[in-house]
Amino acid sequence: MLYREAGQFKTTYAADQQLFPIRQDRIGVLVLLAVAFFGVPLLASEYWFSAILIPFLIFALAALGLNILTGYAGQLSLGSAAFMAVGAYAAYNFQLRVEGIPLLVSFICAGLTAAGVGILFGLPSLRIKGFYLAVATLAAQFFIVWCLTKFPWLSNNSSSGVISTQKLIIFGHELNTPVEKYLLVLSIVVFMALAAKNMVRSTTGRAWMAVRDMDVAASVIGIRLMPTKLLAFAISSFYCGVAGALYAFCYLGSVEPDGFSLEMSFKILFMIIIGGVGSIMGSFLGAAFILLLPIFLDVALPFFAELFGLPFSSATVSHIQITVFGALIMFFLIVEPHGLARLWQIAKEKLRLWPFPH
Amino acid sequence: MSKKIGDVILDLQNISLRFGGVKALTDISFNVKQHEIRAIIGPNGAGKSSMLNVINGVYHPQEGKIFWHGNERKKMEPHMAAQQNIARTFQNIALFKGMSVLDNIMTGRITKMKANFIEHALWFGRARKEELEHRKKVEEVIDFLEIQHIRKTPVGRLPYGLQKRVELGRALAAEPSMLLLDEPMAGMNVEEKQDMCRFILDVNDQFGTTIVLIEHDMGVVMDISDRVVVLDYGKKIGDGVPDEVKNNEDVIKAYLGAGH
Ligand SMILES: Nc1ncnc2c1ncn2[C@@H]1O[C@H](COP(=O)(O)OP(=O)(O)OP(=O)(O)O)[C@@H](O)[C@H]1O
Numbered sequence: 022m023l024y025r026e027a028g029q030f031k032t033t034y035a036a037d038q039q040l041f042p043i044r045q046d047r048i049g050v051l052v053l054l055a056v057a058f059f060g061v062p063l064l065a066s067e068y069w070f071s072a073i074l075i076p077f078l079i080f081a082l083a084a085l086g087l088n089i090l091t092g093y094a095g096q097l098s099l100g101s102a103a104f105m106a107v108g109a110y111a112a113y114n115f116q117l118r119v120e121g122i123p124l125l126v127s128f129i130c131a132g133l134t135a136a137g138v139g140i141l142f143g144l145p146s147l148r149i150k151g152f153y154l155a156v157a158t159l160a161a162q163f164f165i166v167w168c169l170t171k172f173p174w175l176s177n178n179s180s181s182g183v184i185s186t187q188k189l190i191i192f193g194h195e196l197n198t199p200v201e202k203y204l205l206v207l208s209i210v211v212f213m214a215l216a217a218k219n220m221v222r223s224t225t226g227r228a229w230m231a232v233r234d235m236d237v238a239a240s241v242i243g244i245r246l247m248p249t250k251l252l253a254f255a256i257s258s259f260y261c262g263v264a265g266a267l268y269a270f271c272y273l274g275s276v277e278p279d280g281f282s283l284e285m286s287f288k289i290l291f292m293i294i295i296g297g298v299g300s301i302m303g304s305f306l307g308a309a310f311i312l313l314l315p316i317f318l319d320v321a322l323p324f325f326a327e328l329f330g331l332p333f334s335s336a337t338v339s340h341i342q343i344t345v346f347g348a349l350i351m352f353f354l355i356v357e358p359h360g361l362a363r364l365w366q367i368a369k370e371k372l373r374l375w376p377f378p379h
Numbered sequence: 380m381s382k383k384i385g386d387v388i389l390d391l392q393n394i395s396l397r398f399g400g401v402k403a404l405t406d407i408s409f410n411v412k413q414h415e416i417r418a419i420i421g422p423n424g425a426g427k428s429s430m431l432n433v434i435n436g437v438y439h440p441q442e443g444k445i446f447w448h449g450n451e452r453k454k455m456e457p458h459m460a461a462q463q464n465i466a467r468t469f470q471n472i473a474l475f476k477g478m479s480v481l482d483n484i485m486t487g488r489i490t491k492m493k494a495n496f497i498e499h500a501l502w503f504g505r506a507r508k509e510e511l512e513h514r515k516k517v518e519e520v521i522d523f524l525e526i527q528h529i530r531k532t533p534v535g536r537l538p539y540g541l542q543k544r545v546e547l548g549r550a551l552a553a554e555p556s557m558l559l560l561d562e563p564m565a566g567m568n569v570e571e572k573q574d575m576c577r578f579i580l581d582v583n584d585q586f587g588t589t590i591v592l593i594e595h596d597m598g599v600v601m602d603i604s605d606r607v608v609v610l611d612y613g614k615k616i617g618d619g620v621p622d623e624v625k626n627n628e629d630v631i632k633a634y635l636g637a638g639h
Pocket residue numbers: 398401402403421422423424425426427428429430470
């Protein structure tokens with residue numbers, strides 16, 4: 022009976038409409054944030070920051086962007102990585118070409134640029150749905166990567182489109198260490214996740230979900246399909262764009278167009294499938310799962326191989342990784358389409374009744 | 380009943396609607412007066428649902444004129460019906476399956492909420508205030524329909540009869556001046572039907588909402604409607620107060636012919 026709302030009576034609608042209406046959730050989130058901002062910087066090693074935590078946050082942000090579009094507004098997209106690429110190259114170019122532009126401003130501009138491109142590639146969604154729309158977004162994926170390689174201006178005439186990002190200067194202070202980069206990424210991701218949570222619990226989100234669940238009924242109620250869908254494309258791409266800028270500036274430092282491959286788009290899609298389609302938290306769970314699973318298998322498989330005296334080559338390990346991935350995705354698609362977030366929900370419902378079975 | 384039936388607010392003149400070779404509606408004229416309960420009846424495939432879809436702009440008739448409050452309505456899109464205060468429910472429940480009862484009904488008020496997505500994202504300005512104000516209205520609807528106990532339930536988990544009630548709630552949340560109901564009692568048991576009848580009559584009575592209703596249950600139709608239109612194979616074969624329609628020979632024939 023640790024997790025219960027019993028006794029927490031809502032006497033006003035305001036109390037019932039809080040971001041996290043159940044007290045334990047509220048406390049949980051605050052603790053999590055405190056740990057992320059203050060605990061982790063004290064404990065984690067440099068490797069953890071640059072190889073695990075920073076990419077986790079960045080991919081969680083991209084997954085969140087895709088989740089807004091696919092999970093909430095119901096428009097399938099296979100172009101997430103391409104929108105990240107737009108963000109990365111836009112941020113680079115704003116830094117390069119606009120004298121004295123603050124880094125954060127160029128991140129915002131990068132998001133806006135991606136949003137613009139997103140709207141453009143979202144236009145087919147006004148006519149086509151589902152599988153066919155996915156194919157149209159596939160076009161975005163290839164076209165954008167092609168553009169970035171084809172037009173040298175976009176990468177300041179570097180060979181094969183590789184860019185090395187500028188210095189990270191925030192409020193006159195240069196960020197050098199992984200911890201500082203981590204804190205920058207964390208702040209941006211937390212802010213944007215809260216903003217997303219706010220959007221999906223208000224009219225904006227309800228309009229998206231209405232279009233997703235039953236578009237004829239939505240339009241009869243007065244929701245205009247075109248602006249609603251395009252807004253979802255814009256905001257989703259904004260999130261992916263900012264994620265792309267962070268990916269280039271805070272994670273890799275140097276990127277090339279081909280790095281933002283279709284494979285990466287699929288990876289982001291798998292994150293939301295496994296984490297939970299239509300769930301903010303699911304985006305984080307999915308990103309953690311997809312990024313940590315290979316690391317876990319890398320360590321665990323050789324260990325077991327040795328234990329049982331099996332000859333595992335590194336090629337076998339990567340084959341097994343792919344197999345496990347495929348199996349998991351099939352599992353979630355068939356058994357639990359709402360992903361880890363739903364499993365978490367079920368666990369909470371059980372916990373609510375615990376220790377009484379009914 | 381002591382209510383006052385007003386002037387004609389919706390006038391349909393010579394409406395014809397075709398889908399390829401299928402004539403769904405042929406040269407149909409009828410009107411709806413303010414505050415009345417107007418029933419549309421007819422055998423399966425008669426064109427009743429198509430008629431509602433014409434009224435709220437989902438279908439566009441090839442011929443005919445529509446006057447709304449005396450003005451001819453030109454090309455109409457579905458979302459414009461909402462702006463003109465016309466709400467509806469569907470024959471096959473069209474709730475938003477992934478959302479709770481509360482959110483479904485809140486969505487019914489969407490045209491009345493003005494905050495934009497930036498205000499929502501940052502939860503400032505009109506966003507917070509509107510959410511509270513409209514929640515209050517929505518709770519009134521929830522009380523009216525006696526569904527307080529399920530307000531947080533995802534609609535997909537509700538039994539059929541309750542889903543129909545929630546869909547009515549979503550329509551009522553818009554505070555419509557005209558309500559189009561497509562078989563609101565289909566598939567319900569006697570008790571649920573009685574509840575639904577009561578709600579429809581109360582809406583009509585308390586809020587003065589004009590109601591256009593499609594229903595197969597003749598008992599219900601003759602009981603609660605002020606005037607009835609009868610369609611058969613896309614043509615109008617009867618129009619008048621229940622008693623008139625009941626004794627209309629064409630109507631009797633159509634119903635006997637259709638095996639009723
Ligand atoms: N979107 C559409 N496309 C093609 N034909 C349609 C469409 N909508 C309706 N029709 C046709 O129009 C005719 C009238 O259909 P409608 O649904 O209006 O009948 P109805 O009176 O509501 O019947 P029911 O009692 O079965 O609901 C039918 O022949 C139907 O097949």
